Amino acid sequence: MIRTFGIAATLTAGLIGAAQAQTVLDVVAWKGNEAEPAGLPGLIEKFEAAHPDIEVELTYVARKDVDKVIPPRLQGGNPPDVTMVDSALVDLWGGAGFLTDLGTDSPWYDRMVPAVREVMTSDGQILVYPLEVIGMGNFVNMDLLANVGIETAPVTLEALKAACQALAEEGIAPMIFAGGFPAMLFVGANGIDPKGISPAEYGTGARMFVEDANFNASLDAVRDLVAAECFDPALQAGLDPWATAPQEFRAGNVAILPQGAWNIGTFSDVEGLNYQFAPMPSAFSDHGLALDLVGPGWAIPRDAEHPEAARAWIDFFAEEENLRVFLEAEGAYSPYVGGRDTMPDLAAPYTAARAAGSLILWPFSTLAFPKPLQSEWEDSITGFLLNIDKPNEDTLQRWDDVVEDNL
């Protein structure tokens, strides 16, 4: 009796063991959780169906915690099989040799939009498979604008100022201009000429912000907005751009919010909020300037345990129909040429600007501007708003100082 049991048990264990001779693919990403699913749960199911011998375990780690939690694993030789990275991490981890070269002969490499391809290739190596390019611009509450008789989202500086005046007269708060991010979008859109000086020149110290005509004009343009009653600088300077500002927009308390397209999901959840996503009014374009943020991608760490399965994961995302699911959930554009547009109608003005070539890649995401400059922009533009009449050079000089420090 006991022997029969023993044999049965061993056989069962053997069967279970055999069934579990699967590869477990360890994926780390800052998307795919409850807050930012990005279509990943569904894509994982599809991937596992297509690869029955691979089981995917996705661990969500917020972007700011990735810096703490992944480097020890990379250095300890125990990294995930696939990790999400952005340009800063590619520079850092790739520069230290911890990422695998995916090969410029990969089929998707040539399909990359040239500007993105240039940014992501370092030393002839491509260490990341870019997933998205995500827009940043103005969210515009069309109902509030309609209240003052405006039917289209403003995409020029003149239209913006006119809208502000009209709204202010009706007692509607026209615009959010928090120093920490929204203001940065405006200043950047009016300081970087898509057909002019490359941002990299400022970032390397070849050019100074202080003497630059464009950026001086940009700060002046901010003062123009204040004069047009778009916002109260003292009030907006320290406003939190990530939670409080979107909340005000969702509540219908403010008409214009400069932010990123990643908010589309939560804004669309609010019933009755009629809005559009438009490019940033800029001195350099009549269509408004689209500010594209080069988004994250997948990378395979050097010491990954299952590199072939990891490669299969990347090839899966290289298939257009799969990437499209991701992009649609994210509200983002494809970094590859020829992909079908997945953006909703409410982003029509932004898409139109892109189509017209009126777009720049956000320099902080391409590392044309060094990382320390980003916090300096946040701080100094907040300071500028608190003290709006102080000379431009007070603010611009701080930027040059940080660039110099960084060299």
Next chain:
Amino acid sequence: MRARHSLYLFTIPALLVIGLFFVHPIILTFDMSLTNFKGIGEAKEVGWRNYERIFSRDRYIREIWLTLWYTVIVVSALTVTGLFFAAMLHRLPLIRNFSRAALYTPAMMSFVVVGYVWQFLYSPLNGGINVALRDLGLGGWEQNWLGDPALALYSVAFTQVWMFTGFTCAIFLAGFAGIPEEINEAGRLEGASSWQRFRYLELPLLGPSITVSVMLTTIGTLKTFELPFILTKGGPDGATRLLSIDIIDNLFGQYKFGFASALSIVMLVIVLAVAFLQNKILRDREHAQ
């Protein structure tokens, strides 16, 4: 006397652990502070350059003073509120359990949640506090709580005190529990009022509790990072940029591990110095009682 020295054997488990988990990493951090390590890959020696930078720039000196000042405010407030609630609750046994649990609850929440809720309350546009003031007819008192550089630090301090009053209250309640009943009885028989009993009988006997509370809150507040970061990220324009925030920014925002390590060592030295000073003062006071 030998029997007494063998007592030190008792400290071995703790010492082993502290050595492995603290002394070793601190030595590593110090080594890192002499390099320009980026968190991963190679580290290049740069000598004392990081420290020179810290002490020659306004920014870091300002942060150090700001951190010290912030700590003074928070610790003083926490000690007062903790003592107040503990003294009251000690005399009001009916509501003691409920109140202690209630005071503790803020500390039990995670920082992200607390930060978000308070950011909401402090919002200048339609935040809870301003709306409440408006409804009470005190609209003139509305402020830009987190956006006004003059106010921001105090608003953050207020939230921190709100969050940790339960801690200090708990420490003091434990201290109160250690005061023998006879002393209170004697005081009451003598006809002393509640306040007099507190001031002359209970307070002196709370010596150890006060020491523990002040020292722990000081060290904790000097190191504090999550709450100020979530509320203001150090803004507006550095008005609430505590040393810990700059360390994290250098560490994970800019990947300047070497420099951040130097800042960490500086912070460590400051915390130790303050701790020892406090320890000396408070224990001397205890012994003098």
Next chain:
Amino acid sequence: MSMTDVHSAPRANHGADWDQIRRRAKSILVHGIVLALVGLMLLPLVYMVMMSLKTSTEIAQDPLGLPDSLYWGNYMAALSSMGYLRSVLNSLGITLSVIVVVVFAGAMAAYPLARLENRISRVIVMVMALGLATPNFVTITPIYVIFRDLGLLDSYLGIVLAFAALKLPLAVFFYTSFIAAIPIELEEAARLDNCNNWQIFWHVIRPLLAPVTATLSLFVMIMVWNDFIYPLLLLTDKDKLTVMIAVYKFVGNTGIDPTKLFPAAVLGSLPLLIMFALFQRKIMAGATAGAVK
């Protein structure tokens, strides 16, 4: 300080009644004021719970008002993706184990430090202070490397040791202060009875530390329960994850969604609150026992 004795002979009936009424009124007033203050402290958390019961649209329009109706949908959604039961058990197990280790090792270490005031003690105290003063991020990578070398990654033992190590300085600090307040006569009496160090510690000192142990346990409980960085770093097996990591899944990268995060946060902190409520009685018993010599 002798004033008119409040227990003096009763005056006319009126006077005695008035005294009683005044005292009663004062008591009610004081109780009321303290309760009101405590209630004010709870207000932000009440807001949080209210927000967790609203829909997205409701929050957008009136973030701080009362919910129109109790919308449990958010909680349902949160529960279905949290693996709640398992993660709560993990958190509980880990937290309680850490408390036990920390209390023992800490009290043991504090005993000589409180009693023997000499050079050795001072050095050891300095080392302990180092542990208290170290910022958290300094220890992350070294602990990971040490654990990897010891094979302690992805194990309950490992995470308990890591947390215990991190909270030990706090315990030592607490106990050193309070042991010093215990009168030395008790030990001397025990020594006269020929007890050795361990017996004195276990039978004389330890019971008297009850209120301190209770308070310390609470602190450690909260800190370990809410920490998600170390579990995220040291645990990879899905079945071992703690409840705060489950809550963490509801946090986004830019801003948060209160309809998603708050229900999860309430669910995550609920066991902690319950544990606290349960332990309250133990604390009260311990506290009074301590006072009675």
